[in-house]
Amino acid sequence: MRQAIEPFASRHNLFEPHDAVIAAVSGGADSMAMLWYLHRYTLLRPEVVYMHHHLRSEADEEVHFLRRFCEEHALVFHVKHLDVAAQKRKTGSGTQEAARELRYQEIDRLMKDRNIPLAATAHHGDDQAETLLMRFLRGTPRGEGIPVRRSLTNGAVIRPLLAVSRADIVQFLQRENVSWCEDSSNTSDVYERNRIRMSVMPVLREENPQLHRAAQAMSEQGALEDTYLLQEAEKQLSRFQFAPDAVRFSTVDWQAVPAALQSRVIPLLLNYLNPLAPWGKHHVTVFQRTASGRDASETGTIGSGIQLERSYSQFVLRRSEAADLPAEQTVKPGVICGADEYEARGEVERAEVTLRAEKAALPLIMRTRKDGDRIHTASGTKKLKKLFIDAKIPRKERDRWPIVADSHGTILWVPFLAVTVPPNGPPASLQEIQLTFVSGQGLTAIHN
Template structure:
């Protein structure tokens, strides 16, 4: 049997990627990597005891060329008798509406359609064609940006009630290319992959090419490094959790920590313990950074008997003698008044932030924005949530209770009464900043800018 197939199967077994009875939807762009993955999994479906289907998303960024990619993948699936789910999504329009980069908007619509495709196909796993070269680029980009993790791309992670799996992480781009050549697998390449305007492409063409000249096996070495980092991190977090179990008290939205025994914990476990506490209180949302953890450690190590830090979303960290209390601030009463904005108005709400209604075309950095439809009833109203509030969301047939939305979004109970709600003059909820936008966002001239306090 082909060495490549044996290597991929060995990696999949090691990572426990598949079980008999799985339905795996393959994310297929039409390029070399994803076409090879679809071909491989379909060839091995009986041996692995799985069902295979394909999902393709056309981001509509290359006009007729990208539409041809969709048709190409659809035809290939027809030839090999694989169920196909293909959709077109206007990534450029999504970027304009959400005021984000094209890359971010494309990723958002892509993964939303992956989830929809899995649901319609009945798949419980999504396979993507990331390989060892991609792992190198990701690890180096994380290191360059100074992120708190350098573990790279996980081989398996949760997604849409199932899992994303990456069978090709243990092989290189050259391995995949050789496999497609050997089996005469047809493919189409996106010319944007050659443009150095994208950060990842610059790493690929300049940094990765240099590393491969130094050592052709560099991608596999860095992939092994990333695997070990992920395993080490998982072990250290489990150890941190076990270590602080008897010196901390965890309640629904409060954690108290005994400072003196915490000082006896090794620093690497201290950092991970703080990370666990913040992750617990923020319900898995990445609302904090490496700097927040450093500041908390500095507070705990200081000789002062008391002190306080204010973290995002009204979470405070208080040092009180021998205790450190992580809790949400509820001292101030929510502002239940209504504020109204006409064009070029600017208002500040205590505990929430600043709202500006303007004709600006671009959302400022570090701000959130909502573009109004041309016929939005004025003035715009900023208020706190009320009993019975409902919001109309994309993809839903009926309005959703705001109280239910805040629960589903895992917004801390103590913080829910402090979240601003944006409505039009008729009381229709347009936006809950930081949470979700309604279906009423449009392409009119007015932009509502929110700068969080």
Template sequence: MERDFLGFINDNHLFGPTDRVLLAVSGGLDSMVMTELVHRIGQPFAIAHVNFGLRGEESNADARFVQNKAEQYGVPFHLTQVDTKAVAEERGISIQMAARELRYAWFRQLLSENNYACVATAHHLNDVLETVLLNFTRGTGIAGLHGIAVNQNQVVRPLLFASRDQLVAYYEANKLTHREDSSNPEDKYARNRIRHHVVPVLTELNPALWQTFPRTVDRLRAAETLLRTELERSWQEISEPWGEQTLLRSDKLLSLSELPFRLSEWLKPFGFMVDQVEQMTNALTQSVGQQFLSPTHRIIHERNGLVLEPLRLAPDYEIRLTDWPSAAINVTGHFALAVQLIDKPDNIPTNPAVACLDADKLTFPITIRPWRQGDRFRPLGLNGHKLVSDLLNDLKLSRSERERTAVLLSGDSIAWVIGRRIDHRFRITPTTQRVCQLTLLNRL
């Protein structure tokens, strides 16, 4: 067993012979076998134990047992005690999830404070099979079907080469001792039900399960690697970054095979659900304007594709000026305006980012704010008034561009839809003496 153990560590580059490894030891059979194996190969190590406080005196006895073992091995011992139930209630999560989060957060702290190379847990092949079956019943991608990672974020699993029966055989041959969790025989948890009732049936159907299953897991991991490579390649092909936004071009999306699956994998990190992805796929062949929200992002169906952007609150600001400032007007997080009072220019700029207004027709206070539904102004060259919303629609602006549009008001009248169009009433005329030139420094 020691030879197989060391071979698995070396084959998977889990840690070097002089690295100090932190062992996560519960006191159960699996973790005691791992501790003995690490000791036998001469690896420098320390032991960490979490008392979750879930089984009263039994939990305290587990902690004392593990501490005594650390003293027998002559290695450093780390202990923490947490109120798992209270944390689970506070965070609104299951006790198992709270225990996992508390455990790994403490391990990360120990790694940082003590310069350990990694933390090793005692997961083995049976744990991998149970995890795969659990993930399968809950619905999962291909990553969920290869179970537990061998090496991930400084967490290593050096027993993943062995089945539970192999660990028991080693335990008995070396006359080791352990603490038995009284909840293990219970069927209260889904994992225990799979362990007690499903896995025995699978091993009966295939007596060579523990020889064939690792090969299946290896193939699934290889398939996932190929899949991730293809997903990254096609993402680069169909996406066009633009500031905080990313455009997923509809023409290129519709040319891809298995589009719902690709979209689901691409958008999973942004919090979008599978049913939303199905709606997005359907939206690509329908009229524009639909939007889809996740807790952190949104996707808008625009004319040229799906626009992905961080979820922001609607702009809410109002700047009131009683005089023209000497420096640029900064609307923090949105844009800035440079202000110049000049003589009437020979040529009026045609750039929509520059507005030349008759300074003597502007009255204070000058207000800068987001446009609102119902806002009206008189566009340059027109006799009648027009809704700002109609102007933005005529310009074929995307939803996010419309939302970021602001207006500059003279008193109660809109003088400029910033970056879009000035109001006819504030234009430069032959009688204009002074010009207020406003320049949008950051495009909306």
């Protein structure tokens, strides 16, 4: 492992001898290998920080394990307690995203408090390959994956293990006789990354045992290309007229932007009007669809309070708090419904359910909430308003949350929140339907 890390660290100028560094350590194999390498085989002066998310029962045991390890090796040890639930309520993000945001905030704060402008995390080469594969599956394969260096307000985070594989890490720990903790969540198939790690990665490594090296090379090349293309995209902004609450341009202006740069220019325009929104692929798709429409006038609701209005050859991208809500849509088997229009976030990225609906009440309808909406759950009938409040869904997100109902108006499913449990009644002719909702990609239905 050392033979791979040292030239990698030198090539990327990750650190200098005698630098102090904050090492983010969970107690797992990856972070323990990083910590031992930094402590035993470099002249760096690591301080250890453990992020306690209060999400797993074994976290207290990991704190005890790391505290004892740091005492044995005369290492400074910090524990940071994260309120993930509060972060989710504040941002509307899922558990994984909220936890990640808090980790980097705490690292940045600790770097300032300790006057240490360098931190290290234990992302490795297999993580890189998984990340690139996940981006490919989502249709966003361009650019880098996990960056070698990430800038924060008070310094930079480095990833020295991106040059090595998980197998290299385990062999290193066994040879060095270093213990580690096992994280039970790593074997859960709830998370997309875990499913890829357990089912896909072994097959790919059989085809290429050096997969982690190939992934890192792709990521680094992608980073170079992404930087260059972003610079070129920024040059295109001179074609647009910027006002405090709007961006104006013409069909000629837009068509003059090279097609290869349009998907990079669009987020720059959206970010100008709302820099806090999580702009993604589906927002770009709505923008492009509206910009390329053939009707004399058209309005596209981009999301996060932004609309694109076209009147003949003139465009206005503007803030609009009263943006149009998605129209009611019929759910057709095998056809994506509600792409780019409905927004919902859960603890995982995908929501799935299998329903048994009355054939006489088909087709299913996808819509947003209405006053008085109710759903019948195992504990009885519940108002959707109460359902959203109990789940702490921000008010502004509730109007775009998808609701699946039958054609009689009975609500069957609220993705990520509730599924109907019908009251006992006479037997009916039922159709089994498998529904999948992915925010930003829409709803699909399979009739079994």
